[in-house]
Structure formats: structure tokens, C-alpha cells
């Protein structure tokens with residue numbers, strides 16, 4: 001084990017960190033402090049840890065998850081501690097492609113609240129996270145099974161799919177959100193039609209609620 005991992009010099013934990021946890025490597029696209037722009041936690045500042053790689057390739061995906069650097073957990077911790085914020089969102093790409101337990105142990109020991117945004121195709125271990133957002137992509141991939149069927153919020157990108165697609169799945173979640181598909185390369189008219197359609201579907205289908213990507217209007221990440 002490298003010397004730098006034998007003793008974590010980063011403040012905030014009175015217990016001894018595991019050298020194995022500190023040395024764990026992750027593919028990281030970016031780490032940044034911003035406001036959650038979507039869903040039930042809209043408006044709340046978080047530190048976002050965006051992981052590289054995804055097991056799907058949605059046509060509307062706006063994340064370059066193939067451009068990443070490899071960081072150890074101790075490097076990630078050092079970045080996260082720069083921000084005066086104790087709420088973290090693991091996002092991607094698909095964060096659940098990673099073993100998040102080492103990061104969980106290091107961050108929980110320092111009092112962080114941990115959330116994730118996942119496409120639901122991978123089981124999430126019990127107790128790993130404080131808040132689970134599942135955003136299934138079965139409107140794109142009807143044959144991909146959703147394995148994680150419980151969580152705090154179900155957030156579906158609306159592209160005109162029949163909501164009966166979620167009849168079973170929706171019972172496992174406290175909050176149900178429909179989010180209009182926004183494609184940056186499309187014009188205002190195209191995106192506007194999608195917004196209007198989603199608004200109508202939400203009005204006709206309680207308890208689904210509208211989620212908008214407000215961070216995009218503000219021009220922030």
C-alpha cells in the first residue's frame with residue numbers, strides 16, 4: 001500500500017480510515033458544487049460527483065461520460081471537502097457501475113448525506129444511500145429490465161410513452177416525476193411542443209408531477 005494511503009491526513013474524521021478505501025480508484029468526469037435543478041430536491045445545493053461510463057446510450061444523453069480521469073477515493077475526498085456543503089449526489093454516466101462502499105464509508109464518517117441518480121438497471125445495496133433517484137430508460141430500451149424497483153423518486157423523461165409502462169414500478173417510490181425530453185440541438189419550437197405535451201399528461205395523470213431541468217435555464221451545470 002502506498003504511504004499516502006496509510007494515514008489519511010484529511011480532516012473531519014476522528015476514526016481511522018481504511019487504507020484500502022482511500023486507495024480505491026474511480027473514473028471521474030467532474031466534481032462540482034451546484035444546485036439540484038430537478039425533482040423533489042430541486043433548489044438544494046449539492047456537490048455532484050459525476051462518474052464515467054454508462055451501460056446505456058440514450059439518444060438524448062447530454063453527458064460525455066467517456067471523458068474521465070482516474071481518481072482515488074482520497075483525491076475525491078480532497079475535492080469534496082473544498083466545498084462548504086454536506087450533501088452529495090453520485091451521478092453519471094451510471095454511478096452504480098462502481099463499488100461505492102469505500103466512498104460511502106469515507107463520506108459517512110464525515111457526516112455527508114449521500115444521494116444517487118441511477119438508470120435502475122443495477123441493484124443498489126441496502127443502506128448505501130440516503131436518497132435514491134431512479135430514472136428508467138425503458139422508453140428507449142424496452143428490453144432492459146429495471147432491477148432497482150424501490151427508492152425515493154422515480155423520474156421519467158417523457159417522450160410520449162404510455163405511462164402504464166410504470167404501473168408496477170411506481171408503487172416502490174414516494175415521488176413520481178415526468179420530465180419533458182429536452183434536446184439541446186433541437187429548436188425552441190421542438191422542445192416547446194414536448195414541454196406542452198408533458199404538462200398535459202401530468203395534469204391528466206395524478207399523482208405524477210412535472211420536473212423541469214431548471215439548472216439548464218439558469219445556464220449552470
Ligand code: SF4
Pocket residue numbers: 054055056057058060061062063065092093094119137
Ligand atoms: S442512462 Fe443516463 S447517462 Fe446513461 S446514456 Fe442514458 S441518459 Fe446518458
